[in-house]
Amino acid sequence: MKIEMLPREKVFRDPVHNYIPVRERVILDLINSPEMQRLRRIKQLGVANTVFQGAEHTRFTHSLGVYNIAREICDNFQQDYPTKTPGDGLWDDSERLVTLCAALLHDIGHGAYSHTFEHIFHTDHEAITRQILTDPSTTVNAILRGVSPEFPAQVASVIDHSYPNPQVVQMISSQIDADRMDYLLRDAYHTGTNYGLFDLTRILRVMRPYAGGIAFNPSGMHAVEDYIVSRFQMYQQIYFHPVSRGMEVVLTGILQRAKELYEDGKFTEDEKPRLLLPFFEGKFDLADYLALDDGVMTTYFHYWMKSTDHVLADMSARFLDRRPLKSAQFNHSTAHLLPAMAKIVDEAGFDSRYYTAKNSSYDLPYDQYDPTSATPKTQIEIMERDNTLEELSTLSPLVKAITGKVTGDERFYFPKVMLTSPDSPDFKPEYGKFQRYLAAGSVIDPAIYGK
Template sequence: MEYSKLKLNEEKVFKDPVHRYVHVKDQVIWDLIGTKEFQRLRRIRQLGTTYLTFHGAEHSRLNHSLGVYEIVRRIVDDVFQGRPEWSQGERLLSLCAALLHDLGHGPFSHSFEKVFHLDHEHFTQEIILGDTEVNQVLSKVGSDFPKHVAEVIAKTYANKQVVSLISSQIDADRMDYLQRDAYFTGVSYGHFDMERILRVMRPREDQVVIKSSGMHAVEDYIMSRYQMYWQVYFHPVTRSAEVILTKILHRAKELHEQSYSFKYDPLHFYSLFEGNVLLADYLKLDEAVIMFYFQTWEEEDDPVLSDLCRRFMNRNLFKYAEFDPAKEYKKHSELEGLFKKAGIDPEYYLVVDSSSDLPYDFYRPGEEEERLPIHLQMPNNELRELSRQSDIVDAISGKRRTDHKLYYPADFLYDESSKRNIKRQIRSILELD
């Protein structure tokens, strides 16, 4: 039988805390799960440094990837099957793209991407199209199949219905991570009625729409996302850990550029330091590897690198203050000068961090980031954009919320063994005393 149509002799199930079970019937999906590139996702946390704030947030990218696959499987096998607007020939492509959509994420991915100018979506496509076990499985379906999977993930595939299943303002990716992250962090914000949303999803021309009778479930989903960003994803303690992590990577890179002699050769970092990251090098990186280096760097002679690594490993994080860069730039400049006088490098120990989120937006032609709106299908089959029907969504639609905080090591400022008067000035400006 043709490989794409091969079914397992017996359906496999994964027990899942969010969806109860993840069902696998297709040989292709089972083979993809068994590849070393997919199994690598076990060693990368879904939420990066969030485990230092919410101790339960230890779940992996693999957990999430299976969850997204399961949601898409339910949509294409239960909700869309038999509907004339949906091509059943796109089923396997949709399932593979859902399963593999996060394949290129690296350890603590967003920090690494910023410091080393990487793009996880680029590496996702490289894994799918390159000399990998994943590519070998996909190529058995058809010579063009890996290319189509990569196109769905890159949002360039011709059938936008398939793209919107895993990448839109209401997609399987978001529906899984909101519920999964809420479960593992122990918060109540991310819960919404996914069963209802799935029941009212409909394929329509080049998009997936929602029956108008399901509008309130979608409102709940939008508000869940809004709350999760500000209560979990942008939590100031998590951001503090992220700041320290970023500064560790910056410091290690700077030391390498200065020809510093590390006590333990940072072999896994050389391609990152030099901006020439090959796929084979990238696939060797996971969070266990990175944490090994952080642990060894605690013993380095460079005081900044060793201090930052000790802080990260032992959760001795920076404190923070509310900060408005537009209004308080003079205060920041004054603090920079005082930090230097106190012998505390402001480049690494006085950091402004900004968080920003746009919870929902309708399409604005010409904008750099195209955000496909959520459309409601009215009883007469007319489509209406969600915020035109919902007062709740209209109230937050298009409104970007931004938050700025100033991070610093409070313990340094209370150590009065040296520069006592200067540290008191700093504490006074930060209103610590």
């Protein structure tokens, strides 16, 4: 396989990695493809910018970052662990291009407001990523076919974990991979927090290939520990933030209401979202999917603020004007109160189908490898001097303390007006009734999430 190199290295300036160099023609062509450029119009953290105002970064910048980390790993492996004989378990640099392409393209199938859109319209961004890579109608596919006819399928197999070299797969998708390492650092930078910071340079230096995938030298164990803890903290403080989840509930309500209005024939011609109709009808194709981005969706929300349907108009205004629903925690002992609370919200003049929601956020920060699991995860292995492998949590008391521990909470979302003070002239009896249920449930004070 002959790889065309650029006459001069191309660099992208990046706030996390400084300069990101591109040397291969195919990589630059992929970056310039319409499918990749679409990612400039999709925010990496969805609605999190309503809480962390700096979180305006995109799937495009993240994808370049993942490419760059994978490139650095390949460089280190080729310098320190180049293969000497076939099957020796060391790094074969002929795997570089498929690795770099998979790293760059791993998120290309994400849709507008990624996860909320997937939930409503039952799309699968990983399946669509593979489709973009292998569908002859895409520019990305044409570029990959320029390498070889089999190359698009090879890159797609890295994404779905069926590629035969586990080193390549684990570099892109494992418990410590180029994807996670970039988004933790990038999200921490753009949210203005320090939770996601860890020693990337040290981790890359202690990574090493072996026949079964990727392991880490013992001298780097503490850097890996730091990464695990950083990931844990980012999920709790950033990704699971209650206000972000409240905005996602509003976004879900908008899309659900719009879909139902269309199905009931209640949209006026001016209100019909032409680019969303294939999804409302469940008959979308790849071209329909690629026509959507965050900006397209936001434009429809602007139109719908003037909708004749009160719910659609109000929910759209809430989203655009940043008026999230409030929330309170609940658990198995207080969940029985939620139906009554939803009914009170109805009595107060809100349709509880849209203005209330249960939202769960749970994460497993680290888990030991379980080959009997339906979806076994790649464990983090430390390679000792005698080349024996030890799973990380058996060596690290810090990691062992959070291994297998599921973290998160369940929250009930409702309109902020339900918390109106009895001293207010706008107070209604329903509000007092609702607040008594909150107190009876022994939930945390929802007012602390009022930012």
